[in-house]
Amino acid sequence: MVRHRILSLVVCNFVLWISPAVESRGFAAQVSASASSDRAAQIEKGRQVVAQVCAACHTTIVRMVQVHKQTAEQWKDTVYFMISRGAQIMPDEIEPVTAYLTATSGSNPQAGRGRQTPETDGGAILQRSCQQCHELAVASKKLESEDWNAVITRMMTYGARLTSEDRQKLIDYLSGR
Amino acid sequence: MKTPKRTKKPASSQQGGTPALSRRAFIAAAASTGLTLGVGPAAAAAAPGSLQGTVTPKPENALPKDQPEIYRGTAAGAVLAQLKAAGVRTLFHTNTSGFVPFWEAIYTAGDVQVINMTHEGQAVAAAAGYTMASKNLGFFFGSHVGVFNALSNTYNAWKDRVPLLVTFSGGGIAEQGKDSFESWDNALGPTEPFTMWTGTLLTEDITDILRRAIKFAFGPPSGPVTLMFNAGGEQVEAPIYKMDLATMRYKSRAPTDLIEKAAQWLIEAENPVFVVGSQVGVEGAYAEIVALAEKLSVPVAETMHSLYANFPNDHPLFVGELQAQRYPRKQDLLISFGESFTAGREDIRGLTASGPRRIVHISHDPKALGRSFASDLSILSDVRTAIRDISDAVDAMLTKDRMTRIRSSRLAEVSAFTASLKQSREIALRAHFDSSPVTWERVGYELEKVLDKDAVIVPELGTQYYKIYRQLKLGGPNKQRIGRTKGDALGWGLAAAFGVNLALPDRQVVALQGDGGFLFNQSEALWSIARYEAPMLIVILNNHSYNESRARNMLNGGIFYEAGKDFNGYLGDPNVEFTKIAEAYGLKGEKVKSASDLGPALQRCLKSMRDGKAVVLDIDIAVDGAPLSQPTWYQRHSIAEIRKKRLNG
Numbered sequence: 001m002v003r004h005r006i007l008s009l010v011v012c013n014f015v016l017w018i019s020p021a022v023e024s025r026g027f028a029a030q031v032s033a034s035a036s037s038d039r040a041a042q043i044e045k046g047r048q049v050v051a052q053v054c055a056a057c058h059t060t061i062v063r064m065v066q067v068h069k070q071t072a073e074q075w076k077d078t079v080y081f082m083i084s085r086g087a088q089i090m091p092d093e094i095e096p097v098t099a100y101l102t103a104t105s106g107s108n109p110q111a112g113r114g115r116q117t118p119e120t121d122g123g124a125i126l127q128r129s130c131q132q133c134h135e136l137a138v139a140s141k142k143l144e145s146e147d148w149n150a151v152i153t154r155m156m157t158y159g160a161r162l163t164s165e166d167r168q169k170l171i172d173y174l175s176g177r
Numbered sequence: 178m179k180t181p182k183r184t185k186k187p188a189s190s191q192q193g194g195t196p197a198l199s200r201r202a203f204i205a206a207a208a209s210t211g212l213t214l215g216v217g218p219a220a221a222a223a224a225p226g227s228l229q230g231t232v233t234p235k236p237e238n239a240l241p242k243d244q245p246e247i248y249r250g251t252a253a254g255a256v257l258a259q260l261k262a263a264g265v266r267t268l269f270h271t272n273t274s275g276f277v278p279f280w281e282a283i284y285t286a287g288d289v290q291v292i293n294m295t296h297e298g299q300a301v302a303a304a305a306g307y308t309m310a311s312k313n314l315g316f317f318f319g320s321h322v323g324v325f326n327a328l329s330n331t332y333n334a335w336k337d338r339v340p341l342l343v344t345f346s347g348g349g350i351a352e353q354g355k356d357s358f359e360s361w362d363n364a365l366g367p368t369e370p371f372t373m374w375t376g377t378l379l380t381e382d383i384t385d386i387l388r389r390a391i392k393f394a395f396g397p398p399s400g401p402v403t404l405m406f407n408a409g410g411e412q413v414e415a416p417i418y419k420m421d422l423a424t425m426r427y428k429s430r431a432p433t434d435l436i437e438k439a440a441q442w443l444i445e446a447e448n449p450v451f452v453v454g455s456q457v458g459v460e461g462a463y464a465e466i467v468a469l470a471e472k473l474s475v476p477v478a479e480t481m482h483s484l485y486a487n488f489p490n491d492h493p494l495f496v497g498e499l500q501a502q503r504y505p506r507k508q509d510l511l512i513s514f515g516e517s518f519t520a521g522r523e524d525i526r527g528l529t530a531s532g533p534r535r536i537v538h539i540s541h542d543p544k545a546l547g548r549s550f551a552s553d554l555s556i557l558s559d560v561r562t563a564i565r566d567i568s569d570a571v572d573a574m575l576t577k578d579r580m581t582r583i584r585s586s587r588l589a590e591v592s593a594f595t596a597s598l599k600q601s602r603e604i605a606l607r608a609h610f611d612s613s614p615v616t617w618e619r620v621g622y623e624l625e626k627v628l629d630k631d632a633v634i635v636p637e638l639g640t641q642y643y644k645i646y647r648q649l650k651l652g653g654p655n656k657q658r659i660g661r662t663k664g665d666a667l668g669w670g671l672a673a674a675f676g677v678n679l680a681l682p683d684r685q686v687v688a689l690q691g692d693g694g695f696l697f698n699q700s701e702a703l704w705s706i707a708r709y710e711a712p713m714l715i716v717i718l719n720n721h722s723y724n725e726s727r728a729r730n731m732l733n734g735g736i737f738y739e740a741g742k743d744f745n746g747y748l749g750d751p752n753v754e755f756t757k758i759a760e761a762y763g764l765k766g767e768k769v770k771s772a773s774d775l776g777p778a779l780q781r782c783l784k785s786m787r788d789g790k791a792v793v794l795d796i797d798i799a800v801d802g803a804p805l806s807q808p809t810w811y812q813r814h815s816i817a818e819i820r821k822k823r824l825n826g
Contacts (some may be wrong), residue, residue, distance in 0.1 A: 080609075086605070087501060110739070
């Protein structure tokens with residue numbers, strides 16, 4: 001069931017984006033203030049490639065990177081592995097992707113236990129279903145409840161499984177009620 | 178004497194190979210008859226003198242116009258005679274008593290080869306591999322108590338839509354309800370979820386039943402049929418039906434309006450993509466799909482679980498897996514040629530990642546259309562015929578100048594994209610080219626260097642396989658690939674590769690196995706490989722673990738990942754010497770521990786294959802995925818240590 005929830009989020013028409021919450025907790029915090037703008041630009045480029053390429057299959061990419069602390073060398077090997085495996089990363093993207101993964105990795109080693117958290121409200125449902133792949137800011141767009149209802153309906157046509165109760169909680173939460 | 182029944186030709190079928198009529202001629206001729214286009218072949222066939230009559234269809238069951246030959250002899254002999262009349266000369270068997278009349282018929286016939294296997298599941302896998310490579314009919318006979326051994330590979334054959342007859346002796350209804358020796362009720366019941374039909378070969382109508390079974394196996398959809406083999410030494414007179422298996426599958430052709438709509442959408446699309454599926458491979462429509470893709474330089478993708486190499490993977494239009502697509506990022510049209518999209522979430526991602534777009538689904542399997550997803554246009558047709566028809570329709574709709582403009586502008590973009598991908602793969606290959614344990618990429622690279630261009634690869638690996646696959650030239654005029662089975666039930670690959678080798682004795686056949694997969698009851702197949710002198714190469718990619726499942730289990734972290742432990746992934750204790758297993762069967766074994774040893778070892782393997790002997794090549798291969806702090810840990814338990822009673826002796 002979890003699989004379907006994750007899947008539904010990937011296939012819906014949300015803007016796919018690696019969470020800036022992770023960005024702030026993760027690589028942004030780890031990139032020193034003195035880092036060159038080139039370095040920051042490289043990481044940003046890597047983030048975009050990861051969002052576009054890796055997240056296409058690894059729907060939990062943020063959590064995956066959060067829990068795995070690896071060196072730059074190990075991450076580069078992972079990138080090579082995934083290129084051989086079929087990831088469509090271009091030659092000039094190998095270094096940026098490696099830089100992004102290295103900067104982000106291991107920021108929350110226990111994120112893998114997150115699924116055990118009981119869901120009590122719309123925020124928890126959002127966290128469970130959305131924030132692994134989608135930017136919180138995007139999910140918090142100011143939309144009316146009818147619009148969120150349409151978005152969630154579309155997600156459910158792709159296979160999202162939400163109970164009526166959870167669905168309403170999520171709509172209420174997203175529309176700021 | 179029994180009079181054979183004649184079966185009416187189904188109105189909507191066209192048997193006898195691909196129709197010779199072009200789409201353009203079809204449209205013109207249809208117009209001249211005054212038929213309404215788009216009503217489908219059934220309506221067309223119903224009209225006297227209609228087009229259907231011009232394509233020389235063969236009858237559905239290939240009944241000859243004259244009276245069929247009448248067989249007189251034992252019921253078991255009638256089964257063999259009917260199989261032979263269908264061109265079946267190779268039978269797969271696992272030992273049991275109870276087939277004496279059938280053996281006598283085989284002995285008397287003198288031109289039928291029985292392949293003995295030592296496990297029902299392996300025999301079914303071998304029959305499946307044989308069928309996939311030969312397009313013949315795989316036939317297995319064994320004991321009904323082997324139904325359960327046969328299940329997983331019967332299931333695999335069903336997932337792969339392989340026509341098989343899987344028959345079992347015993348299990349008669351006379352024993353129903355008794356719970357007597359080797360009996361249970363509804364003996365074939367366990368096979369029903371993944372067979373096209375289950376039945377019983379009764380003495381009465383025995384060859385008719387067999388003819389129907391073959392028809393059901395070929396479909397479409399095609400797949401295994403299970404039968405109770407209740408044909409013994411009883412004397413019968415039975416008609417023997419000539420059957421042409423090459424044209425056995427019920428064929429169909431799409432209505433013109435659907436073809437024209439698909440062609441129109443293709444012409445209008447700015448960023449179309451083709452997805453090629455296993456039906457292209459089944460029909461052998463490789464040249465046709467390449468020609469159509471090249472006509473408008475349409476990028477071609479495949480799904481993650483494609484069964485065959487349906488498009489040359491070194492072609493500049495081949496963009497790899499659909500779910501990983503970056504080009505074209507925003508597709509406005511997807512046309513699936515014979516892919517059923519049954520792989521689950523990976524396929525759904527591939528179908529939806531690009532956002533809204535038109536989807537055209539072309540399949541010769543009516544059950545596949547619209548099953549896994551909703552398409553905008555579903556076309557029931559032989560895939561080869563549909564490709565040709567769409568190609569003709571495009572020709573009729575576009576001027577040559579416009580076609581050239583579309584083709585050349587798109588080709589430049591696609592080629593640049595695929596060339597960059599190739600460059601990235603080359604970088605990844607070279608990154609650890611000389612490392613030991615050997616990288617998967619290096620294995621693929623070395624195999625590509627030494628294997629014949631028409632070699633056949635039969636993989637049964639996890640997703641690491643793709644690292645080998647990217648280094649091999651597969652599809653089209655290059656090497657062929659059969660597998661991995663879409664069923665994914667381990668214990669298929671080695672016997673399936675043996676079946677492929679039986680069908681293609683003049684080709685190099687390479688089974689790619691993991692150590693974990695090999696340990697799923699596969700060493701039994703070595704017995705048959707040795708007995709029948711199949712000069713195969715059996716590569717065991719040995720990372721001493723179930724690396725695929727370990728990597729997946731650890732992907733998102735969790736308690737075990739934090740502890741660096743994996744309960745079920747480590748296989749290195751005991752550290753199996755696969756070369757010694759090979760030697761136990763009288764085969765050759767080669768062990769490779771470093772990259773520099775791989776090339777010379779492969780040369781020795783090829784020599785052995787030339788000499789007619791199979792080789793097991795055991796390669797220490799790199800582990801990938803998230804590294805564990807205790808990769809060799811497992812939950813230890815020793816019976817020897819906990820025993821309290823001193824044993825005698």
